[in-house]
Amino acid sequence: MGHTTMLAKRAFDLFVTVTAAISWIPALLVSALAILVCEGRPVFYVSRRVVAPGKTVRVVKFRTMVRNAEQVFNRSTVPIQRDGVRFLNLPPGSPLYTRVGRLVERCAFTEIPQLFLVLRGHMSLVGNRPLPESVTESLRDAYPDVDERLRTPAGMTGPVQLIGRERLTDGQRLDLERTYCRVASHAFTWRLDFLILLYTVLEAVRLRGPMTFGEVKEFLLSFAPPAPAREAQAGPSPAREVQSLPLIIADADEMEGAIAPVGVGAEAGGRHVESSARN
Numbered sequence: 001m002g003h004t005t006m007l008a009k010r011a012f013d014l015f016v017t018v019t020a021a022i023s024w025i026p027a028l029l030v031s032a033l034a035i036l037v038c039e040g041r042p043v044f045y046v047s048r049r050v051v052a053p054g055k056t057v058r059v060v061k062f063r064t065m066v067r068n069a070e071q072v073f074n075r076s077t078v079p080i081q082r083d084g085v086r087f088l089n090l091p092p093g094s095p096l097y098t099r100v101g102r103l104v105e106r107c108a109f110t111e112i113p114q115l116f117l118v119l120r121g122h123m124s125l126v127g128n129r130p131l132p133e134s135v136t137e138s139l140r141d142a143y144p145d146v147d148e149r150l151r152t153p154a155g156m157t158g159p160v161q162l163i164g165r166e167r168l169t170d171g172q173r174l175d176l177e178r179t180y181c182r183v184a185s186h187a188f189t190w191r192l193d194f195l196i197l198l199y200t201v202l203e204a205v206r207l208r209g210p211m212t213f214g215e216v217k218e219f220l221l222s223f224a225p226p227a228p229a230r231e232a233q234a235g236p237s238p239a240r241e242v243q244s245l246p247l248i249i250a251d252a253d254e255m256e257g258a259i260a261p262v263g264v265g266a267e268a269g270g271r272h273v274e275s276s277a278r279n
Contacts, residue, residue, distance in 0.1 A: 005188045012190045013118050013125050024112055031062055031109045038100040049130035051154040053147040057122045059130055060113040064101030108204035111156045126193040127155025128177040149177035152184045157200045162211045172213050179220045187225045
């Protein structure tokens, strides 16, 4: 992302996070208290996640599963199935979720602690989700360009969350993530991230149903700059300049013939006819 684009996205993150503090801070405290009372410590789950190519940070979220969930469900213990899905998509009905954890997940409060990472600049409100290193390396075996999904800062929610990760293949998910990165890198607007945030909230409170892959792809591409605009910014291609050279030369010849004396023009015309006859 360009420097100006990064500043615009950072300004959006800070503005929304600070403005919405009146709502997310109470949700943070209530969720933490509910987990502490019903399940005990630890209240939070901490893991290292890849937030940019070659960069990992400690990502914090509410613990919504049993204490040994990480040992039971990870990329080394869960084999890659025949469908080739390498993302770790735990079904909503998994017994690894605790009772209060299901409620926190249903209210979409699980990722709220990551707002502190947004304030510190390690993450963005909107972007592709940070992944464990083991999952990233597993994806790299089948998709060598997996790092393209992090050309923009990792986020708390993104285009994939508008559908539901369990409804997408790995290829579809990476396609949407790369598309968001390309659009946000070249044509970022506050409206793009605002609508993704808004749709995420509306789906969480059941006021809007999940979108389809095609709908999200079309939505993202609607923010992409038109092809002519991109071409104009890039300037004329060398091939097009080379193609225009014969036209320039031809125009120069015509102008020379136009200003030549009549006798010379007639003599040149005679030589041209004679040359044509010989051929």
